[in-house]
Amino acid sequence: MKFLFIEDNRSVFSVEKMCKVLEVSTSGYFKWRKHKPSPQEIRREAIKKRIKYHYYDADSIYGSPKITKLLVQEGYQVTERTVSVYMKELNLRSCVSKPYKVSTTHSNHDDPVAPNRLNQHFTAPEPNKIWVADITYIPCRQGRLYLAAILDLYTREIVGWRLDGHMETSLVLQALEDAYTLRNPEKGLLHHSDRGTQYASTEYRDKLKEFGMEASMSRTGNCYDNACAESFFSLIKKELMRGQRFQTKEQAYAEIYRYIELFYNRKRIHGSIGFISPVAFKQKYDRQHAA
Numbered sequence: 001m002k003f004l005f006i007e008d009n010r011s012v013f014s015v016e017k018m019c020k021v022l023e024v025s026t027s028g029y030f031k032w033r034k035h036k037p038s039p040q041e042i043r044r045e046a047i048k049k050r051i052k053y054h055y056y057d058a059d060s061i062y063g064s065p066k067i068t069k070l071l072v073q074e075g076y077q078v079t080e081r082t083v084s085v086y087m088k089e090l091n092l093r094s095c096v097s098k099p100y101k102v103s104t105t106h107s108n109h110d111d112p113v114a115p116n117r118l119n120q121h122f123t124a125p126e127p128n129k130i131w132v133a134d135i136t137y138i139p140c141r142q143g144r145l146y147l148a149a150i151l152d153l154y155t156r157e158i159v160g161w162r163l164d165g166h167m168e169t170s171l172v173l174q175a176l177e178d179a180y181t182l183r184n185p186e187k188g189l190l191h192h193s194d195r196g197t198q199y200a201s202t203e204y205r206d207k208l209k210e211f212g213m214e215a216s217m218s219r220t221g222n223c224y225d226n227a228c229a230e231s232f233f234s235l236i237k238k239e240l241m242r243g244q245r246f247q248t249k250e251q252a253y254a255e256i257y258r259y260i261e262l263f264y265n266r267k268r269i270h271g272s273i274g275f276i277s278p279v280a281f282k283q284k285y286d287r288q289h290a291a
Contacts, residue, residue, distance in 0.1 A: 003032040047076055048086050055092050059263070061239045063087075063094030069275040111200035117216035118192040122228050124154035126289075127282055128185035131159065131213075133175070133193040134229035135167050136236070139245040140252050147256065148175040148198075151232055152183075155285070156270050157278035158232065158260050159183050163253055172198045173207060180211050187212030194218045194226055235264070 002022045006015060006029055019026045037045070054067045062070075064084040071078050087093070124130040130153040138145040146167040150160040160179025164171050176191075191213045193199040199217065208215050218225030237243075240259045246252035266279045273281040 003029050007033065044086075047071065047078060047083075048090060050074065050076070051083060051086055051092070052090060055087070058268070059239070060092075061094060061268075065271075066269055066275070069269065069271075073275070111197065111202070112205070113195050113200055114215035114217040116219055116225060117190060117214065118225070120225060120227070122153060124152075127152055127154045127285060128183050128189060129154060130190045130192065131179065132226055132229045133172065133191065133199065134226055134233065135172065135196065135198065136233040138163065138252055138256070139241070140247075140249055141245050142248045145246075145249060145252055146171060147233070147236070148172045149229065149232060149260075150175055150179045151229055152278075153228060155278045155282045156228075156273055157265050157282060161256075161260060163256055165249070167198065169198045169201045169203050173204060176204070176207060176211075185211075185213075189213045190216055192216040192218070192226065193229075195220060232264075 002024050006018045006022065006024075009018065015029065016026055019029055050071055051067055054070050055062060058066075064080050064087055067087070068078060068080040068083045071083065118130065118132075131150050132153055133148070133150045135146055135148045138147050143165055145163055145165055148162050148167075148171045149158050151157070152159050159182055160175040160177070162171050162175040162178065189212070191208055193216075195217050198204060199215075205215065223230055236256070236259060240255060246255065265277065267277050269275045269277060270281075276284070
């Protein structure tokens with residue numbers, strides 16, 4: 001690193017003086033300067049360059065497992081352990097945050113509850129056959145916010161979402177209507193949610209019936225029954241918010257829109273769908289089943 005500093009500043013300062021200040025030999029610097037990198041060194045630097053690209057291209061989110069997959073897709077033969085070592089050398093770390101939980105499920109009500117038809121079978125035969133829905137709390141200094149989202153279990157794409165300062169039935173209804181307008185699924189789609197009052201309400205059940213959807217609900221107090229929706233929300237808290245609060249509601253909407261529509265759906269790779277994005281996975285399905 002000292003020789004590299006000297007090389008970068010040799011037009012400004014005397015090489016001899018820099019070598020003296022940095023306590024390195026002048027002959028050692030010139031020997032380093034004449035050194036031709038080996039094929040292994042060239043390859044290592046090329047891999048490090050791509051690691052830095054993928055790391056910053058994903059907003060410092062990806063760790064060594066996902067970056068390794070991307071490098072392999074580019075044709076590099078490299079192990080996850082090697083990528084991890086290089087990331088440490090480059091001082092690159094994937095984002096981490098402390099988990100926090102605010103309850104958004106009010107299941108103590110007298111509305112009808114649908115049976116758990118999904119029963120933790122988190123796979124779907126094709127798009128628009130199984131959707132999972134949930135609500136989460138979004139910390140904001142300007143006031144409370146709640147995010148309602150609907151995820152397609154086959155593609156892992158968020159097909160409908162709404163953000164607002166309340167968690168009334170209208171919030172989840174708008175997310176459902178957005179998803180239906182976007183995807184226009186055939187009748188028989190299985191819609192899974194928790195037992196919250198919003199999803200068990202007459203208005204929501206009537207809308208599911210109007211759209212020809214079959215309701216499924218988690219068991220009481222069992223978050224694993226809706227693990228895919230919970231997982232998506234944990235990604236938002238970890239990758240977007242990183243333990244911080246939004247300053248304003250306007251900022252929150254802009255950042256969540258960018259994360260869901262531009263990053264999560266279209267760019268973020270998912271191991272469960274072959275390390276490509278939900279939109280790319282949907283496009284791949286459409287090409288394979290084109291008439």
